[in-house]
Amino acid sequence: MSKTLFDKIWDSHVVKSIPEGPDVLYIDRHFIHEVTSPQAFSGLEKRGLPLFRPDKIVATADHNVPTKNQHLPISDALSRLQVEKLTENCRKFGVELYGLNHPYQGIVHVIGPELGITQPGMTIVCGDSHTSTHGAFGAVAFGIGTSEVEQVFATQCILQPKPLRMRITVNGKLVKGVQAKDVILYIISQISASGGNGYFVEYAGSTFSDMSMEERMTVCNMSIEMGARGGLIAPDEKTFDYIKGREFAPSGKELDEAIASWRELNTDPDATFDKEYHFDAVDIGPMITYGTNPGMGMQINNNIPSLEELDPSEKSGFTKSLSYMDLKAGEKLIGKPVNYVFIGSCTNARIEDLRAAAEIVRGKRKADHVTAFIIPGSKQVEKQAFEEGLDKIFTEAGFELRQPGCSACLGMNEDKIPKGEYCVSTSNRNFEGRQGPGARTMLASPLTAALTAIEGKISDIRDYI
Amino acid sequence: MEKFSKITSTIVPMQIENVDTDQIIPARFLKATSRDGFGENLFRDWRYDENGNPIKDFVLNDSRYDGLILVAGKNFGCGSSREHAAWAIHDYGFRVVVSSYFADIFKNNSLNNGVLPVQVSEEFLNGFFENPETEVTVDLESQKIYNSATGESELFDINPYKKYCLLNGYDDIDYLVSMKDEIEAFEKNR
């Protein structure tokens, strides 16, 4: 029978299907971090259970860590306790930890791929919804809750109902200045923040196969922002080339065998999906969000929808959202002054993102009223940025390049956007208060974010390149 | 986990759509290493102003409404996978959340913590918002939710396995651990 890529991977990991119940799904890789693991470890202890497969788990500290002076003890007592708890648990249970100051430390979804831990055909989970990022490699990867983290600790399996299948096809070449981030923001704006509910998405078409691995990660990362459980892209030569030579990638004969089996990972031509969408790359421009969910986005030179354009059922949420953002229906955003720019997060803090931003910034100076900070996704990204001299470009332009972590993506550490301020951010969520209480987030690509910092106002990258 | 069977209670009507987990429990309150105490900060930024004073018109501060059942607009629990959202709802005292749609991860998380997500039709949901002082009965055994103000009831869906777990107070880990041999056999045969 014809199968989708998703079915092939999922089905081969089912230990047992409970009649009329969820599947018992075997997990190949489990990433953990300081925020969603402590209760799972203590749950395990309370039940008197051992950790079933410690060698399949990799831990890092990212959500809560400071992005300055990481060599000093963490000053916030609760954050410090959480990070210490992770270290203690990893030691006690024999889990590999890339903690603060380790050369591999970084945002969990950045380090998995860059270390070659993330590989095609795997099932991957983490107590973090953006685990979908790893789908870029043709893996079934999704976020789980802490009880599920505990399930994987105890049995290397979780109970999961199988999601429905959706395919989103985009064909054609992207306009200059339009990035992977714009593609995914465009898709979400078209199908809404809940349009993917209940589905697992496969991204197909030439636009995605033309993308680099890092760009594909940006796309898959935000699958969850349309409500989908995850998103994946069939692996190809680019995928194999990316993995080759990385720390934990197979090598030699093992690699050849792995690649041979990875080549089988694609959707059969006549396989069917429960839902399909088609878009054209030429219709996609630089995007920005104006509201408080990632579906509330538009092409940067458009006007915010007017109330008349909306479904009656949408009006109240829309009005509430715009009032939080202090924006008006029908207003245009181009030219709007912005005081904060954040380049970071598991969506856009890899080396290609930093390079793209550096290209815009090179030889220029940020607007005086803007605070612009860049948080590399990992220690390795940071190191690479220094080796390429990107740090100088940023510093000369008045940007602050800090140390790796989640930072202002969720504002758990001290990196918060002040109340009432606009922030053009390369992260993935514009929820109320996400970047700090009262902060007003506008999601955009690294190019748009960098340009906004230079111009001091929201600007269309197409007018500059 | 505690057993769940039948609940009759007044409701807390929250007519807001797309309630995301950052609103249910903001990230800055995720620093605890135990599961307790999150209820205090449930809907923190909607509930209290920056000086910690209750915001009057938010429904949790409205003395007319109280009970074990939270009723909310469509797409409840979207956003992050933080289970802290389910812990906060449970810790505050809710045992049922009613909405016309739930985000997947939230649904799993709440079922794993003894909070029943009841998905109903839009019309049925509106029946609560139109009669916010109603009394509601949720019966897991018959999968029925009853709105006493309108006299209407609706059947709701729940996975039979999850229903069995809730009724008996079992959780997924108990079940998975009982499968250990099968899991090991699966590993060997790959």
Ligand code: SF4
């Ligand atoms: S960068 Fe943001 S979205 Fe990514 S893992 Fe960290 S907090 Fe989550």
